[in-house]
Amino acid sequence: MHFFDSFPDDVPTAPLVTLSLNKLVAEDAEEKARFFEASKSLGFFYLDMRGCAEGEELLDGANDMFDLMEEFYGLPVEEKLKYDFAAQGSYFGYKGIGAEVIDGKGTKDKNEIYNISKDDLLSLSDRIPAPDVINNNRKGSASYVQANNKILTTLFSSLASSLKLPASSFTDLHRIASSSGCHIRFIRAPPQPISERSLSLGEHTDFGSLTILFNRIGGLQVLLPGTSDWVYVRPMPGCAIINLGDAMVKFSAGILRSNLHRVVAPPGRQEDMVRYSLVYFSRPEHEVKMRRLEGGLVDAIEHNGADEVEESTKDWLKRRHQGRKVQFFKGKESWEGAMGTEARL
Numbered sequence: 001m002h003f004f005d006s007f008p009d010d011v012p013t014a015p016l017v018t019l020s021l022n023k024l025v026a027e028d029a030e031e032k033a034r035f036f037e038a039s040k041s042l043g044f045f046y047l048d049m050r051g052c053a054e055g056e057e058l059l060d061g062a063n064d065m066f067d068l069m070e071e072f073y074g075l076p077v078e079e080k081l082k083y084d085f086a087a088q089g090s091y092f093g094y095k096g097i098g099a100e101v102i103d104g105k106g107t108k109d110k111n112e113i114y115n116i117s118k119d120d121l122l123s124l125s126d127r128i129p130a131p132d133v134i135n136n137n138r139k140g141s142a143s144y145v146q147a148n149n150k151i152l153t154t155l156f157s158s159l160a161s162s163l164k165l166p167a168s169s170f171t172d173l174h175r176i177a178s179s180s181g182c183h184i185r186f187i188r189a190p191p192q193p194i195s196e197r198s199l200s201l202g203e204h205t206d207f208g209s210l211t212i213l214f215n216r217i218g219g220l221q222v223l224l225p226g227t228s229d230w231v232y233v234r235p236m237p238g239c240a241i242i243n244l245g246d247a248m249v250k251f252s253a254g255i256l257r258s259n260l261h262r263v264v265a266p267p268g269r270q271e272d273m274v275r276y277s278l279v280y281f282s283r284p285e286h287e288v289k290m291r292r293l294e295g296g297l298v299d300a301i302e303h304n305g306a307d308e309v310e311e312s313t314k315d316w317l318k319r320r321h322q323g324r325k326v327q328f329f330k331g332k333e334s335w336e337g338a339m340g341t342e343a344r345l
C-alpha cells in the first residue's frame with residue numbers, strides 16, 4: 001500500500017518495540033515481559049495483529065472504518081456542524097478545525113474530529129443524533145468496538161499479571177456493558193501550507209486506559225523520555241500503535257507510563273496528503289475512582305499527596321476535555337488545569 005511506503009527514511013523515528021498479539025494471546029512469558037517493559041519505559045508500542053484471528057478481525061474492521069471516515073468527512077461542513085454538541089457539554093460528535101487550543105498561548109488546532117460513543121453504539125445510553133452515513137453503519141461500528149474490546153481484554157490481563165495483581169484487576173474496571181467514555185475517533189487533517197505550519201493536535205497524554213490507534217501516514221510524534229526530542233512514529237502495515245493513558249498511571253501508582261505525544265504535518269513527500277487517523281480509546285467505567293489499586297507491585301510504591309485526591313473517571317474526563325475547548329480557554333492557567341499526569345514531568 002502506498003501509504004506506508006511513502007513515509008520518508010530520513011526523519012528521526014521512535015524506537016517502538018513490536019509485540020505479537022498472537023504471543024500475548026498465548027500468554028507467552030517472554031512476550032508478556034516485553035510488553036510490561038514497553039509499558040513502563042515509553043508507554044507506546046506496535047502490536048502486530050497479523051496471523052491471529054482477533055487481530056485479523058480488527059484489521060478488517062479498521063479498513064472498513066477508514067472507508068466510513070472518508071465518507072463522513074466528505075459531507076459538507078454545514079452538515080457536519082449539525083453534529084457539534086460541544087455547546088451542550090458533550091464530548092461526542094463533530095469538532096471543526098480550530099475549536100480546540102493546542103497550547104498555553106491559545107493557538108488553535110488544525111484538524112477535524114468525530115467521536116462515536118461506545119455506550120451509544122451498544123444502546124447503553126440515549127441515541128446521539130448522527131448523519132445517515134454514520135447511522136447506516138451502526139452495526140459495523142459496534143462490531144469494531146467489540147473487536148477492540150477483545151484485544152483490550154488480552155492486554156489488560158497481561159498487565160495485571162505482570163503487576164502481580166489479580167488477573168481481572170483491570171478488566172473488572174472496564175466492563176463493556178457498563179457506562180463509560182470509551183469511544184471511536186475519526187481524525188482528518190488537511191495538508192498545511194508550509195508558511196503557516198503548526199501542530200494539528202497539541203501535545204498531550206491520553207486521559208483513559210489504553211488507546212488503539214491506526215495510522216497510515218506519518219504525523220504522530222512522541223517526546224522521548226528524559227529528552228526534548230520529538231520524533232515520528234512510523235506507521236507499520238498490519239500493526240496498531242498502542243499507548244497507555246493516564247488512568248493506567250493512576251492505577252499503577254506511576255509504574256506504568258503515559259507518554260506525551262502530538263500530531264504535526266506529515267513528513268517529506270507525505271506533506272500533500274490528507275491525513276486520516278482512526279482511534280479507539282478505552283476508559284474506565286464512569287464511577288471508577290482514578291486512584292491507585294491495592295496489591296501486587298503497586299503496594300511497594302510509596303504514597304504521595306496526589307494519591308489522596310480522588311476524582312471519579314467522569315469528573316476527570318470533564319475537567320480534561322473542557323480545558324482544551326476554545327470557549328473555556330482563559331489562558332495558561334486554564335490550560336494547565338486540564339493537564340493530567342503529564343504535569344508531573
Ligand SMILES: O=C(O)CCC(=O)C(=O)O
Nearest residue numbers: 187206215220263277279
Ligand atoms: O492521530 C494520531 O495519530 C494521534 C491522535 C491522538 O493522539 C489522540 O486523538 O489522542
Ligand SMILES: [Fe+2]
Nearest residue numbers: 204205206261
Ligand atoms: Fe492521544
